[in-house]
Amino acid sequence: MHVGDDFTGLQELSMGVTSIRDPGNDDKRTIDRRHRAAAGALLFPHVYPSSLIDGKGPYTAQFANVATTQAEAIRLVDKAKANDFTGIKFYGTFDASWLPAAIAEAHKLGLHVHGHIPVGIRPMDAINDGYDEITHINWIAMQAMPDDVIKASNGIMRFEGPGRYAKDVDLDGLAINTIVGAMARKHIYNDPTMVAFEGIYVPENGDMAPSYAPFVGTMPPATERGFRTGGFAVPKDLTRADYRASWAKMVALLQRMHQAGVPIVAGTDGSGIEIVHELEIYVQAGFTPAEALAAATIVPARLVGQEAKTGSIKVGKTADLALIEGDPSAHIADLRQTRVVMLDGKLLDADALRSAAGFSGRPTSSMH
Ligand SMILES: [Zn+2]
Numbered sequence: 001m002h003v004g005d006d007f008t009g010l011q012e013l014s015m016g017v018t019s020i021r022d023p024g025n026d027d028k029r030t031i032d033r034r035h036r037a038a039a040g041a042l043l044f045p046h047v048y049p050s051s052l053i054d055g056k057g058p059y060t061a062q063f064a065n066v067a068t069t070q071a072e073a074i075r076l077v078d079k080a081k082a083n084d085f086t087g088i089k090f091y092g093t094f095d096a097s098w099l100p101a102a103i104a105e106a107h108k109l110g111l112h113v114h115g116h117i118p119v120g121i122r123p124m125d126a127i128n129d130g131y132d133e134i135t136h137i138n139w140i141a142m143q144a145m146p147d148d149v150i151k152a153s154n155g156i157m158r159f160e161g162p163g164r165y166a167k168d169v170d171l172d173g174l175a176i177n178t179i180v181g182a183m184a185r186k187h188i189y190n191d192p193t194m195v196a197f198e199g200i201y202v203p204e205n206g207d208m209a210p211s212y213a214p215f216v217g218t219m220p221p222a223t224e225r226g227f228r229t230g231g232f233a234v235p236k237d238l239t240r241a242d243y244r245a246s247w248a249k250m251v252a253l254l255q256r257m258h259q260a261g262v263p264i265v266a267g268t269d270g271s272g273i274e275i276v277h278e279l280e281i282y283v284q285a286g287f288t289p290a291e292a293l294a295a296a297t298i299v300p301a302r303l304v305g306q307e308a309k310t311g312s313i314k315v316g317k318t319a320d321l322a323l324i325e326g327d328p329s330a331h332i333a334d335l336r337q338t339r340v341v342m343l344d345g346k347l348l349d350a351d352a353l354r355s356a357a358g359f360s361g362r363p364t365s366s367m368h
Contacts, residue, residue: 001020001021001022001267001268001269001270001271001272001275002022002023002024002025002269003020003022003025003030003033003047004271004272006033006042006044007356007357007358008044008271008272009037009042009043009044009045010043010353010356010357011272011273011353011354011357011358011359012045012272013043013044013045013341013343013348013353014338014341014350014351014353014354014357014359015272015273015275015276015322015336015338016322016324016335016338016341016350017045017272017275018045018046018310018320018321018322018341018342018343019045019046019047019048019300019301019306019310019320020045020046020047020048020272021047021048021049021050021087021191021265021267021300021303021304022047022048022049022050023050023052023087023089023114023115023135023191023267023269024050024051024052024061024063024064024089024091025049025052025063026063027049027051027063027065027080027083027085030047030049030085031083033047034047034084043343045343046310046320048086048087048304048306049085049086049087050080050085050086050087050088050089050112050114051065051076051077051079051080051083051085051087051088051089052064052065052089052091053065053066053067053073053076053077053080053088053089053090053091053094053102054066054067054090054091054092054093054094055067055068055091055093055094055095055118056068056093057093057154058155059092059093059154059155060091060093061091061092061093064091065079065080067094067095067098067102070095070097070098070101070102073094073095073098073101073102074101074102074105077102077105077106077109077111078105078109080106080111081109081110081111085111086111086112086304087106087111087112087113087114088102088103088106088111088112088113088114088115089114089115089116089135090102090113090114090115090116090118090126091115091116091118091154092116092117092118092119092153092154092155092158093118093119093154094115094118095118096118096119096120096121096125096129099118099126099129099130100129100130103129103130103131104130107130112132112133112303112304113130113131113132113133114131114132114133114134114135114189114191115131115134115135116135116136116139116154116158117134117139117142117153118154119150119151119152119153119154120150120151120153121150122142122143122150123139123140123142123143123179124143124178124179124182127179127182127183127186127188131188132188132189133188133189133190133191133265133303134183134188134189134190134191135190135191135193135267136191136192136193136196136197136269137190137192137193137194137197137250137253137254138158138159138161138162138197138250139158140179140180140183140190140192140253140257141162141166141169141249141250141253142158142161142162143175143176143178143179144165144169144170144173144175144176145161145162145165146161146165149161149162149165159197159200159232160232160235162197162246162250163200163201163232163234163238163242163243163246164235164238164242164246165246166246166247166249166250166253167242167245167246167248167249169249169253171249171252171253171256176253176256180256180257180260180262181260183257183260183262184257184260184261184262187263188262188263189262189263189264189265189299189303190257190262190263190264190265191264191265191266191267192250192254192264192267193267193268193269193270193278194250194251194254194278194281194282195209195211195268195269195270195274195277195278195281196268196269196270196274197247197250198210198211198247198281199211199231199270200231200232200243201231201232201243201244201246201247202231202243202244202247203230203231204230204231204240205229205230205231205233206228206229206230207228207230207231208227208228208230209227209231209274210277211268211270211273211274211277211278212224212227212273212274214276214277214333214336214363214364214365215273215359215363217360217361218354218359218360218361218362218363219358219359219360220358223358231243251281251284251285252285254281254282254285255285255286258282258285258286258287258291259286263299263302263303264282264287264295264299265295265296265299265300265303266278266279266282266292266295266296266300273363275296276332276333276335276336278296279292279293279295279296279332279335280292280332280333282295282332283332289328289329289330289331289332290329292332293328293329293332293335297311297312298311298312299311318344318345319342319344319345320342320343320344321341321342322338322340322341322342322350323338323339323340323341323342324337324338324339325337325339326365331365333365334365336362336363336364336365337362337365338350339351341353
């Protein structure tokens, strides 16, 4: 998730989230939070941040470090390493011709490389240039999109293109077979952030995405109202049913990747409270609850190189734990029922954390 204000730490801990990958934020604030947490002035999960690098243009990402030359891109990679970031996230307006040199620099420094796919190229090109991970499910589908989508993929087309065309993508066709096969063979991760796309394609305008339903009545009214903006407006020549069919195809694509052995790591790209619903979607896509849990524990621990310290319960590992009322190995939704959370061996009361984060009560489990 992109970490928000300080309360985010309390919110995430209340949900049993003891580590976060932040795929791009205001670097100054990321560093400031790290210093305050280390000094004991801020209660926060461990954060593994990526520095976001984009090119210059009308669609440059908010908070991005902007590179206008290849040399500048390499300097920004060096700066990320100097500031103890763990990865580099490239964005849509980054000049694709600079990827090989910028990625070589990142890999030389031991940095993880992931991101959107720069405009004009496809995800297979980014993998061939050295990406370790592709962020978001839409960028996997992009391998099978028409050229007019690829030419404009740094703008709204990255959502509207897959919304229009994904439903007709042949999962047994050459494009999808090529990318899924390459990702499995080369161990390229995908952080599909399914909840972000469900929220775009599925709800009618004014409706709430399924991620937020378990929290209704426990959030401040203005926050809850903010989650009722609904999905994207459907272009005039399409219907909501078309967008929902494209969403269903993206869930099937996730299933295909999982079956092929592509490592999947759970992320939300949202406010953070969507994480359990993200895992519910993985179960809908054929993951066992244990496999869905692994996508939020040991698999991302491996991605950030911390699997010897965290990511599973084992003697000698850091005590980053959550005690759940229920059985998430049978009902993944039970994961919302955190009661006690342990961060670095310190016990935290989940209800007290919820209250401090602004929730008036526990979420419901739902979706049993
Ligand atoms: Zn992103």
